[in-house]
Amino acid sequence: MQDIVILGSGNVASHFAKALKNAGINVKQIFGRNIRSVSALAKQINCSHTINISDIIQNADIYFFIMNDKANLSICDKIKIKPDSILAHTAGSQSIDIFKNKTPNYGVFYPFQTFTKSVETDFSKVPICLEASNQETYLVLEKIARKLNCKTFKINASERETVHLSGVFASNFMNHCVNIAEDILLENNISSDIIKPLLEQSFFKILNNTAANSQTGPAIRNDNLTIEKHKELIKNNKQYSQVYEVLTNSIKSKFKIQ
Ligand SMILES: NC(=O)c1ccc[n+]([C@@H]2O[C@H](COP(=O)([O-])OP(=O)(O)OC[C@H]3O[C@@H](n4cnc5c(N)ncnc54)[C@H](OP(=O)(O)O)[C@@H]3O)[C@@H](O)[C@H]2O)c1
Known part of the structure; x- marks a missing residue:
């Protein structure tokens, strides 16, 4: 070598x-x-x-x-x-x-x-x-x-850019969302450890199935009452509100929910 x-x-x-x-x-x-x-x-x-x-x-x-x-x-x-x-x-x-x-x-x-x-x-x-x-x-x-x-x-170069982009969504953005979840818990004096079993199960489901088949939550249920309550809880934080809005709309659009 x-x-x-x-x-x-x-x-x-x-x-x-x-x-x-x-x-x-x-x-x-x-x-x-x-x-x-x-x-x-x-x-x-x-x-x-x-x-x-x-x-x-x-x-x-x-x-x-x-x-x-x-x-x-x-x-x-x-x-x-x-x-x-x-x-x-x-x-x-x-x-x-x-x-x-x-x-x-x-x-x-x-x-x-x-x-x-x-x-x-x-x-x-x-x-x-x-x-x-x-x-x-x-x-x-x-x-x-x-x-x-x-x-x-x-x-090749363009495939690598695509692979990299997929990694930014799957890892970097996912990590950022978990970071926001941890902050929200800590800001409300709740131990961020409470989220760990949820993370484990979420990854277990993705790895054993697909992300599309694993999606749950108020956006895919079109549960607008809950969505409005969540928005109210974070209304004073522009960053959380924007991320919540973008991801909720993205899930609704992906699953063609009006
Ligand atoms: N991290 C990942 O998960 C990951 C995965 C796949 C590919 N990559 C790629 O791997 C490369 C490195 O990423 P990384 O996460 O290891 O970055 P990193 O932890 O920030 O390390 C970068 C290294 O480059 C040094 N450096 C920066 N500017 C320099 C300069 N002008 N002269 C000499 N040394 C300099 C840094 O020195 P200091 O310690 O002084 O800052 C540090 O040692 C990037 O191209 C990244 O895209 C990263």
Whole structure:
């Protein structure tokens, strides 16, 4: 297996670097801008680290850009690499083309999962969306995913944007709704733990059926009396009111309720 440099020390970089190490893949260096998180991650991986772009190892085989879109672009511009190195990023909506002036070998290694540094993740359960500038690069990225025991999907740029969009609805917006629910409970001095069995059962139903078949609540029942009571309860909070209105209308429209 090739020598790998990881650029970034955040949520994804941390989980990915540890998964590579556990799979026996040689991470040579961690680069980032935050010396504390960069050195802590490098210590766990047992590799070198730097916060200086000029000190990034120049002869590695693969560089994984795991920062935000802006930093991926700007560090790619500045990094010095050998001509046949592979450059890849892990972003859902960033173009593969950010690397095209740097090397003929580049790709995307997009893990379709939600990562938080402090929360354990079984990397082998993460689907990896792959895209590459050529077949050889594709095979190298696929080999890494296979070493991590991940399922891979050959996904082009526009498909990846669609996958990412679906993830924003399924995970990010869902998480935000639960966050609002927790806040509403806490604002009324009720423990937010009360919601956990409901969350478990909701996911159990979705995972064992479909979201469409699992929908319940006042909107699908067209229970407008309850909807008005809920609106009254949150009328002083514009943000909750807007979210409630949009989602209620969306459910009614989906299930063709007049
Ligand atoms: N989190 C997810 O669930 C998830 C899932 C799939 C794909 N992704 C993709 O993976 C990538 C990383 O996401 P993430 O959640 O890991 O982000 P993150 O936790 O915010 O980490 C970003 C990392 O980039 C570093 N960074 C930012 N700007 C930099 C700069 N100018 N120079 C050097 N380092 C810089 C940050 O340093 P600081 O620590 O100093 O901020 C941090 O280490 C993104 O492309 C994202 O779209 C994320």
